Amino acid sequence: MPNTLLSPTAVTREALRVLHQKLNFVGSITREYDETFAKQGAKVGDTLKVRLPNQYVVRSGSTLAAQDTTETSADLKVQTQKGVDLNFTSVDLTMTLDDFSDRVLEPAMSVLAATIEADAMSMYKEVNNQVTNNGAAASFAKVLQGRKILVDNLAPLAGRTCNLNTQDNVDLVDALKGLFNDKDNLSRQYREGFMGRTAGFDFMENTLWPSHTPGTKAGTPLVNGAGQSGASLVTDGWTASTAALKKGDIFTIANVFRVHPETKASTGILQQFVVGADASADGSGNITVPISPSIITSGAQQTVSGSPADNAAISVAGAASTAHGISLAYHKSAFAFATADMVMPRGVDFAAREVFDGISMRIVRQYDINNDKFPCRLDVLYGYKTLRPQLACRLANN
Template identity: 30%
Template sequence: MGNTILTPSIIAKEALMQLRNNTVMANLVHRDYSQEFVAGVGNTVTIRKPATFEAQEFDRSSGIQIQDATEGSDTVVLDKLLDVSFEVTSEQLTMNIRDFSEQLLIPAMQGFANKIDLYLLGLYNDIPDAYGTAGTTPSAVSDITGARKILNDNKVPFANRNLVIDTAAEDKFLQLSTFHEADKVGDNGTAMREASLGRKFGFNIFMDQNVIPHTKGTLTGDEGTVKIKGAVSAGSTQLVIDGTNLTGTLVKGDILSIGGKTYVIKENATAAANEIAVKVYPATTDIADDTDVTITGNHTANIAFHKNAFALVSRPLALPRGLSSEQKAIVNYDGFGLRVIYDYNSQYKKDVISIDMLCGVKTLNPELACRLLG
């Protein structure tokens, strides 16, 4: 193995480059990687969150106000172990890296990229804010600016805003002159890459085939009877809903509209005896008894978000002790980390290359994101 041209280090570096080139969501979120912390599946790690500041009005009499430049922190469970292992021939191991990449690494890293995108897009079910009509594909500039308004109202920073949409929404938007006429696009059409629709209305807009459809719970009751049971004090994270002939479920990610505000269901719940108790986010304002409850219908969860709304966290797995240094490598760059292992199956007399990645995802701040319903 030591005499092969393609060492684990070379393959790891090329694989990492292909992963960065093929993923959509992972390139748009906060990433955290630490070479020093070797982890195992299920480990919980603490990550740094970007610092936040409040702009203060200057008062000449009291001078400036010094704020603590303290980064926040959060914990993330590393519960995703991605692996692609494949047999290689001696001829493949002596290919140049470009041919080896095209034949094996690009398909392998596309599989990684799809999984990572699914993990990150699945965080939509933490987001309470939404714009649009459930079940109707967004198709107008007003759909984008509606999501923008929600982020503006939430005081989301203007930089690093992204909008990730499904194939149906992309089809509708690309029919708008704003997106396909070069003089209106303003970049001579250079933004029309495979996934990017360019920067419009304050968003970097991308299409991702992995955008997730949300299927709401089965909760039903007689029309006009689904209401809050008992007054709810501000700051509560639990509600009880009742109604005539109330049956069925609410599932994590369902959106409730109550008194002009929206809340997201945090855990699955089932109705019993014509009522259902649920956990919600964010904490409530004061809600009066018998306030109407509306449940958002099935929808595609396109997401408008700031980079710091979500995090992708990666840590290296330990290198096997029973292999020589020429059979193993770890590579990391820009918040991504991969491990490559060479092995030999003596039973079948075949070389095997294994590429793996240990990671976890988490919503850092739901207020920095908004669903664009489709």
């Protein structure tokens, strides 16, 4: 029985299926999709507006205190284009879909998926919550501390994931292997090194989690000036002219406590802040540090119990200039990943575009008469954004 010539639509669908199976971080967060980018002649820009939940304050007493509803949103820029370029012929397309997938699409989509996933994983640097366990193996107690942080920040129970780097997965599977009574679960651990679901998380393993190397942390850093608020913090006491902080570093400030997200009562737990950009001390040891979350001391958006005092001590997590592993516990709404339809070119040998579970891919093939080849390109246009970092927690181990 002769093989049937594979259509561009079939090829695109199969490529998306393979890509989708390999994106376990992107596959476990919020995915947005926008078809307006593909309209011929449209000028839609490159930004999606993602609406964030409204917040309010509670009135005390019988006197009306009406408050405006202020809609907030986050800009998700869809402007990164990645793809894989191949050469294949019409003869290649006479293979069965399974053969074509194994020989051509599987290796191509693997490297594309890894690149996209690694890009999206850089969002860990925007997460301010961290359970620090540097220099030690991952433990279930630390996972539970991460779970507590998510619960305290009102992360919904459904849709939580604990995505582990490979060493953390080894440590946790070994530590927990005796706690599962179900024979199938035990055998799955030994076969796949994957724990499944426990403690309210779907546990996954990913080889692409990067390590994080803090700055030098040199000096005795202090808050420089009382009453500060907003998205930056003026500090001093660093060793002059040193690369003291790196983007993604976590720190706390003495007597600046996190508040309950609804009642705004102090939790008695120090608020953690994340550094928004690499920061070096000037010749006098001063740094104005970009931070998240912003220091907000009142109102519906309140984040802390009060402004830091002048000369309040700053403590930076982790060992100075020493890399440590990163795993991430999160609710799916903490992050968003978006793809958009790309415009279909005209006058080519074949072209197709398909969407699978919020991921849009385009394939275009053209005949190269000079070299008697059929160059083919597979493209994804995407972007990602940290929407609600309070619903995620980094696990820093080893």
